[in-house]
Amino acid sequence: MKRPARSRERAASELFAALYPRLAGWCRRLVDDDETAHEIASEAFTRLWARWTSVAEPQGFLYVTAANLVRDHWRKLERERRAVRRVTAEAAVSPHSEQSDPSVRLLVQSLPDRLRVPILLHYYADMPIREVSVLTGRKEGTVKADLHAARELLRAHLRRSLDHTR
Amino acid sequence: MITPADDFDDGPDLDPDDPLTVVLRPPSAGRLAPPPGRYEEIRRGASRRRVLRAAAGVGTTCAIAALALLLPLRLTAEEGPGPLTPPLAPPPATSPSTVPDPSATPAPLPTRGNGTPDARADTDAPSPVPGRTTSPAPDGRPTAAASSSSTRTPTSASAQERSSVQPASRE
Secondary structure, three states, X not given: OHHHHHHHHHHHHHHHHHHHHHHHHHHHHHHOXXXXXXXXXXXXXXXXXXXXXXXXXXXXXXXXXXXXXXXXXXHHHHHHHHHHHHHHOXXXXXXXXXXXXXXXXXXXXXXXXXXXXXXXXXXXXXXXXXXXXXXXXXXXXXXXXXXXXXXXXXXXXXXXXXXXXX | XXXXXXXXXXXXXXXXXXXXXXXXXXXXXXXXXXXXXXXXHHHHHHHHHHHHHHHHHHHHHHHHHHHHHHHHHHHHHHHOOOOOOOOOOOOOOOOOOOOOOOOOOOOOOHHHHHOOOOHHXXXXXXXXXXXXXXXEOOOOOEHHHHHHHHHHHXXXXXXXHHHHHHHHHHO
């Protein structure tokens, strides 16, 4: 009776040791704040373990959950910034400092859900296309097409932002 | 033209000079070690959330079961006798009603055989005398009959006198 619980605990511990630093590091690139990155990664793990038995692919679940939490964090920041701007009537409000890696922010912010999830799973969660197709319920050809479309979209965004900086 | 799915392979898209490579580079470059005690904290939070979710599930199930039990009971109770209403007062005795007076029905009708109108006929016809009602007199005779006989008495007496006088006049 105790053995399954103990093995589950050991599996959880191994998963945490293997994935938490990578996930937290990825979040840090997006939010540029260690504390917030830890919060988001911890929340993703909490959500995973709250439904531990029903999640088939924990790695993909963690990255998609973290990406959604990061997006929520950005929205919250944007609301707060707008409120401050409204209160101070745009006086002496310095423009928001960009994240250290804006290109990654672009990845999550500019892509629609349909294209963002395969990119996250394939490039950041290191999942092969076959697993991504199983997880998302799409055919492998569809996943490849989604990845291609996402890359084209990102490339166009990058080109535009580079043109602006010149 | 429909592009085959195999054309979407990663090979040609990710050359090292492509700025997209920076975006899609693996996250191994930046790792963030967990603070001490973070693992236990997350495990505790997850188990607390599991318990909460289970409690919410049990509560929802109980609520649905209670509804399933109580709703039919409530519906059957509503189909039973309605709320009690106070009984209506009987109509006033003087009103010209077609319904027979309950006080008149149990009383005997002894005058029917004498040719006098009974109580039912009296109620149908408008009575010329205001005090004439269907209630019988204590001796069983209607008051109308009694009054008519009493009014008739002087005339019959005068007739008797007339008849007693008439032979004298003939004489």
